[in-house]
Amino acid sequence: MAKHKREAQLATTSVHGGHADRVPGASVVPPIIQSSTFHWATPDDGELLYSRFGNNPNQLQVGAKVAAIEGTEAGVALGSGMAAVAMTLLALTKAGDHIVAASGLYGATHALLGQELPRRGIETTFVDPDIGEWEKALLPETRLLYIEIPVNPTLRILDPRPIIELAKEKGVHVVCDATFSSPVNFRAADLGIDVVVQSATKYLGGHSDIIAGVVTGPSEVIDEVTKMSRLYGPSLDPNAAWLLDRGIRTLDVRLKRHNENAMAVAQFFESRSEVERVLYPGLESHPDHELAQEIMNGFGGVVSIVLKGGGEAADNFMEHLKLGMCAPSLGGVETLVSQPRYTSHASLTPDQRRVQGIPDGFVRLSIGIEAAEDLIADFEQALSG
Template sequence: MSNERLSASNLGPATLGIHGEETDSPPGSPIVPPIMQSATFHWASPADGELIYSRFGNNPNQVEVGRKVAALEGTEAAGALASGMAATAMALLALTGVGDHVVASSRLYGATQKLLTLELPRRGVDTTFVDPDEGGWEEAVRPETRVIFIEMPDNPTLRVLDPRPLVALARERGIKVLCDATFASPVNLRAASLGIDMIIHSATKYLGGHSDLIAGVVAGPQALVSEVIAMSHLYGPALDPHTAWLLDRGLRTLEARIQVHNQNALEVSERLSGHSAIGRVIYPGLPSHPDHKVAAELMTGFGGVVSIVLKGGGAAADQFLSALKIAVAAPSLGGVETLVSQPRHTSHAGLTQEEREAQGIPDGFVRISVGIENSQDLIADIEQALEVVD
């Protein structure tokens, strides 16, 4: 039993986040890998053709972080790139070409939507968006469809789509399913176990975890990951070795941080439910969430983001953000500090009010990336800021 537990596939994320990249550790080798801040590396002999070059993703710090992410995701391989968007873009460019087609959820991060609607058509690739509430995935698929792209949970409405029927459809038709699981992290969602072919993270968020780096990762079978990294050789979004080292350091505390994010977000969401200034509290861990059952079945935790809709609309949301004393009004998410933003000023600023409302984002919508501060301090801060708008 104990030896079975110690095989890599049975180790918990807390152990893998700390030891997941280790191979041989001869006596005297450092406990913490050194930063290999070098663009290139010595050849063994003048005839050695192997090119270790930091744009190619084979710098030791890049390799270590890839190995650790693969261990955390339970995939054969993973590769690290210079941002979450680099990961998404390289994956889509690697898997599609002129005449190909993508089917995508209509609930995607704004820049991913733009990539699909503005950039991929310039490469001869067309996308059909499907509203997961309305369905129609099968009708959207064409003979030339190469990729189905989804996000779990999505930003900022935190809807959780069950990918299993899509995976079954994709398997039948030889299509790859890509999932941006940034909001879940590998601690809350093991997407590969649901049949997802390639998992993408903005490692800027929970994987790095300290709002001090920009990075992205792709995880999946070796052949797919290699295709994506090969594409990055040409476009060039390599992860700098120092940033790879910082990301590796973030991964060492991933599970511990995620547990506190999960717990704090649940406490915040429960406490705010029914508050007189709030029309709606959106959190997959609340039974009132439309996808609570799916989330409870597929995820081991509900994540660190809670969204609220203020009854007083946009003006109340502006006032609420200004009144916060501990939580910080700023974009991004997944850091140790609580970050609060309004999609109407950030990710969804390009849409009309009606278009935002159709996506479930009215003007009083506020996204709270609940950090790992003391939960009672956070609740006190949020409640005092709500008094200003109540």
Template sequence: MLDLEPIAALCKTEGLALVVDSTFATPVNFRPLEHGADVVIHSATKYLNGHSDVIAGAVVGSEAVIEEVKKLMRIWGQAIDPMAAWLVERGMKTLVVRVERHNQTALAVAQWCSQQPQFAAVHFPGLPGHKDHEVAKRILNGFGGMLGVELKGGTRASERFLRALTIAAHAPSLGGVETLVSEPRLTSHAMLSPEERAQAGIPDGFLRFSIGLEDADDLIADFAQALAQL
């Protein structure tokens, strides 16, 4: 979790543009332009759409920036089709209520996980013990729906835990109405060695959850029964 304002000040001093990917936060929880960013990008596939049924992206910035983006899109042919645009527009209508639910449920699940001895670490900025909690509390309107956990026992424990879950779907995406869980060692960080992943803060046994709109008590009960099978 980074405080953008000092970074934005440095970028302006050095004549650099500050581009921020705010997909995880969404405009509901954080608006980088208000903190000095020049350009904001979103994977609209994720929270903006919210239903895991479209591939799209969004760029936000000044009129001059957007005009340049539009020119490049015409040259490269990257405009989305009308149906995809409609799906994103449909999802945006419920963005606020969905993100508020993601915030609430993820916080409840993270708090519960932080009390379970089977987890070596729980990564969620809404927890007071998180190293960036104070920054997150100051700049975010909500802590989001992304949750990382490290299971004691490494890969073997994480595989058994995944097989035992009944609600969360094992899939690499995020930001939809359903809870998804992925293993970075097999997806986003598969090209790294175990040692390199550990140095990046992603040891074996690390799982990334995108907490959905299910009832928090149901998710916690599912986590509990899965932990009981380790």
């Protein structure tokens, strides 16, 4: 009787996934293949290898690794998270098509959907999380439904299950940006989401030293995304692909520390009179806490707060930080603090930000893996500064 092959756990796949079969004398760590092109004697040699095509060995290895972690058929690594989003949307739509998207999205994604794609004849309807709104927004031309879990930076958790069922009923794709959760905290494909996009700059890379993006999903979708990438050119540099592969090896242990630290920090801020509101899915006060417990394995490393005193209070808080660094981005081992009005949502008007729950005084904290006690001490003195 044939033995059933046991599926490896995520922590194991993060270390070994995507690597070539072991042969005597092979390096334990995959080498960096820093070459733009490769010898190709005849068409019988197989596919033409060219790093802009995304088939450099380092690019292929990390794409396969993320797909294995996510539990999807295939994956492709690209030059940034926005490249992953843009190439996916262009691969799945054409002029005359329609997209339905959640209203609360990363600022650049919102701008891509609302400003750039209409120039190409692709329209988007933005809707609130209520499933009835999604149903009403559907048109005969609708080709995909786009969501983020959690939403940046409000950390609202949208229930994807009714949206997935609606998509199946209508025969359209569901695309989910799972950057904030990572595959450690949210198993998108297991729930039935077709395509997952992530900024690998964040938790997957984990060290704030690369810009990268990944798309995972069915082979036929990844093939189309790869075609778009070869046309538009946002391939991932081999050295960055190698660094991404190295970062992913510690993904599981890093995320567990991020989760623990963020919970401790969120509880601290909830006890402070200077803070008007704390947004963290792990807190019982979060409007989506029960849903987060139901569909997520962890609550993530990002905590958002709204300070009393508005933008002036937020500026003062950030000016007094000594350990937390004032910088955009998230998901690195160090703690990064930013105000979305200056960074991720700077392209939106103050009124648009308020509608999305991002008033002046809103501060987003990407909690690193430092000692939680040291972080809390820093935040305490910054609040008092």
